[in-house]
Amino acid sequence: MNRVAPPQTPVAVPMVTFENVIKRFGGTGKQPEFTALDGVNMVAPRGAITGIIGRSGAGKSTLIRLVNGLEKTTSGRVVVDGVDVGDLPETGLRDLRRQVGMIFQHFNLLSSRTAFDNVSLPLEIAGMDRKTIRNRVAPLLDLVGLGDKSDRYPAELSGGQKQRIGIARALATEPKLLLSDEATSALDPETTQSILELLKTINRDLGLTVLLITHEMEVVKTIASQVAVIDKGKIVENGSTFDVFTAPKHETTRSLLSAVIGAKLPEWISADLKQAPAEGARALVRLVFFGDTAFQPLTARLVAEIGPDVNILAGAIDEIAGEPYGSLVVSYPADPDTLRRADDFYRQTGLYTEVLGYGA
Numbered sequence: 001m002n003r004v005a006p007p008q009t010p011v012a013v014p015m016v017t018f019e020n021v022i023k024r025f026g027g028t029g030k031q032p033e034f035t036a037l038d039g040v041n042m043v044a045p046r047g048a049i050t051g052i053i054g055r056s057g058a059g060k061s062t063l064i065r066l067v068n069g070l071e072k073t074t075s076g077r078v079v080v081d082g083v084d085v086g087d088l089p090e091t092g093l094r095d096l097r098r099q100v101g102m103i104f105q106h107f108n109l110l111s112s113r114t115a116f117d118n119v120s121l122p123l124e125i126a127g128m129d130r131k132t133i134r135n136r137v138a139p140l141l142d143l144v145g146l147g148d149k150s151d152r153y154p155a156e157l158s159g160g161q162k163q164r165i166g167i168a169r170a171l172a173t174e175p176k177l178l179l180s181d182e183a184t185s186a187l188d189p190e191t192t193q194s195i196l197e198l199l200k201t202i203n204r205d206l207g208l209t210v211l212l213i214t215h216e217m218e219v220v221k222t223i224a225s226q227v228a229v230i231d232k233g234k235i236v237e238n239g240s241t242f243d244v245f246t247a248p249k250h251e252t253t254r255s256l257l258s259a260v261i262g263a264k265l266p267e268w269i270s271a272d273l274k275q276a277p278a279e280g281a282r283a284l285v286r287l288v289f290f291g292d293t294a295f296q297p298l299t300a301r302l303v304a305e306i307g308p309d310v311n312i313l314a315g316a317i318d319e320i321a322g323e324p325y326g327s328l329v330v331s332y333p334a335d336p337d338t339l340r341r342a343d344d345f346y347r348q349t350g351l352y353t354e355v356l357g358y359g360a
Contacts, residue, residue, distance in 0.1 A: 013045065013046045014044065014046065014079070015044050015045065015046040015048075015080070015081060015176070015177055015209040016043070016044040016050075016067055016078070016079070016080050016177065016209075017044075017077075017078070018040045018042050018043075018063070018066075018076070018078055019041060019076055019077040019078075019079065020039055020041055020076040020077075021037050021039070021040040021041075021063075021066065021073050021075075021076035021077070022035070022037060022038060022040075022073065022074045022075045022076050023035070023036045023037040023059075023062055023066065023071065023073055023074050023233075024036065024074045035233055036059050036062040036233055037059050037062055037063060037066075037073075037233045038232070038234050039076075039234065040059075040063065040076070040230075040233070040234070040235050041235065042235050044211050044226070045226060046081075046209055047203075047207055047208075047209055048203075048209060048210075048225050049199070049200070049209075049210040049212060049223050049224045049225055049226070050209075050210070050212065050224060050225070050226040050227070051212045051213075051214060051219070051220035051224035051226070051227040051228070051241065052064070052211065052212065052213050052214075052227075052228050052230060053213075053214055053217060053220050053227060053228070053229055053230070053256060054215065054230035054256075055231070055252075055256075056215065058231055058233070059230050059232070059233040060181075060213045060214075060215075060230055061181055061182075061213060063213075063230065064181055064211065064213050066078045066085065067100065067177070068085075068093075068096060068100045068102065069085050069093040069096060069097070072086060073086055080096065080100065080177065081099070081176060081177070098122070098126065098175070099173070099175050099176050099177065100176075100178075100179060101169075101170030101171055101172075101173065101175035101177070101178045101179065102170055102178070102179040102181065103163070103166045103170045103178070103179070103180050103181070103183045104166060104181055104182075105181060105182040105183060105186055106186060107159075107162040107163055107165070107166045107186075108166065109154040109162055109165060109166065109169075110154075111153065111154050111155060112153075113153075114150065114152060114153055115141065115146060115149050115150050115151070115152050115153075115154075115157065115165050116137055116138075116141065116150040116151065118154070118169055119137045119140055119165060119168045119169045119172055120137045120172065121169065121172075122169065122173050123136065123137070123172050126173065136172060137150075137168075137172065138150070140171055140172060143168065143171070143202075144164040144165070144167055144168045144198060145198075146161060146165065149161060158191070159186060159187050159191060160187060160191035160195060163183060163184075163187065163191075164195070164198065166183075167183075167195075167198065167202070171202070171206075176208065176209065177208070177209045177210075177211065178199075178208050178209065178210045178211070179211050180199070180210060180211070180212040180213060180214075181213045182213055182215070183195065183212075184196065184214070184216070184219060185216070192219070193222075196222050196223045199212075199223060200223055212224060215256075217245075217256050217257055220241060221241065221245060221318075221320050221321070224241050225240065225241055225321050226238070226239070226240060227240075229244070229250065229252055229253045229256065231250075231252040236250040236252050237249055237250045237252075237253050240321070241320060241321040242290070242320050242321045242323050245257065245320045245321075245325070246288055246320065246325060246352065247288075247352065265284075265329065265356065266314060269284065269313055269329070269359075270356075270357075272359050272360065273356060273357030273358065273359050274357055274358045274359065275357060276358065277334035277358040280360075281334045281358040281359060281360065282311075282331040282332060282333055282359055283331060283332060283334040283338075283339060283342075283355060283358055284313070284329060284330075284331050284355070284356040284357055284358065284359060285329070285330055285331070285332075285342075285353055285355055285356065286327060286328070286329050286353065286354040286356055287299070287302075287328045287329075287330060287351060287352070287353055288325070288326070288327055288351075288352040288353070288354070289324075289325070289327075289351070290320075290323060290324060290325050290326070290352070293350065293351055293352075295324075296349075298349055298351055299312075299328065299330070301345070301349070302330075302342070302345055305341055305342070305344075305345045306338050306342050306345070307332075307338070309332055309333055310332045311330060311331045311332070312328060312330055313329045313330065313331055314327075314328070314329040315328040315329065329356065331359070334358050
């Protein structure tokens with residue numbers, strides 16, 4: 001496997017830091033102890049959109065509930081903007097929660113209140129006067145594209161519109177951090193895309209840090225600049241979204257990526273693959289194009305280097321975290337001379353490759 005990494009961006013200032021976080025539930029009476037988080041260490045950079053992805057039950061929602069103090073760590077620290085959440089008294093937690101907005105999978109709107117009144121609720125709880133509330137809520141409804149729906153009730157709104165109201169409500173207290181817990185899971189693909197575009201706009205225009213929980217790799221690929229993969233309460237992989245997607249190191253990451261374009265071989269190809277070449281076998285190799293390699297005719301050069309017996313079996317072009325990305329699966333004879341010349345070519349060009357196996 002060969003890889004030349006794209007240029008690294010400077011290390012950003014943390015907004016949220018998890019330091020050896022352990023969270024256990026149960027262990028009293030007849031309830032057995034369960035470890036939901038097991039030694040989590042990660043950083044969500046200030047001003048970035050960080051995705052936390054994992055299967056159901058992996059610990060994602062528990063992790064995010066530690067950020068605003070809805071759950072307490074069993075051990076370890078969660079630090080938000082330099083403040084240890086575990087050290088805060090109840091009054092400090094209330095102040096923290098005004099600085100941390102949250103949007104939910106099922107919107108959590110009050111059916112008896114209009115869109116305007118749902119957005120204004122946290123401001124009413126904070127004791128703001130009606131004029132101040134009106135001056136803050138009206139621009140937020142415009143921001144999420146629902147300025148003309150302020151008098152509508154949730155029952156009169158679509159799922160996407162309800163989620164936009166939920167986002168406006170989360171922004172009402174002018175937070176510095178926005179938590180998103182599966183915010184698009186209940187939406188259709190087209191509406192999901194519009195909500196993700198809105199979150200990107202908010203992140204860009206307001207400079208708001210976003211910590212996004214999801215089980216959908218497509219969501220992370222579209223919106224997040226950083227990603228952490230959680231499995232059975234442990235962070236098994238994290239880094240820039242582009243690096244994790246183009247060179248996944250952990251089996252859980254590879255499995256989650258199987259639904260993303262170009263990441264999974266068709267069954268008719270993968271069914272008979274072997275791990276070692278036999279006489280007359282062909283090597284199946286995934287070529288990944290990104291950065292400078294995305295714009296070079298490297299496939300044609302590969303053919304010129306190793307000979308014309310190169311078959312293209314599958315391929316796709318995509319974009320990950322705003323960067324071009326292409327994946328191409330090729331096969332060629334697995335004799336020692338051809339394999340050596342191919343490997344030399346990959347080293348010379350910096351092309352990222354992955355040997356998928358050997359077949360007839």
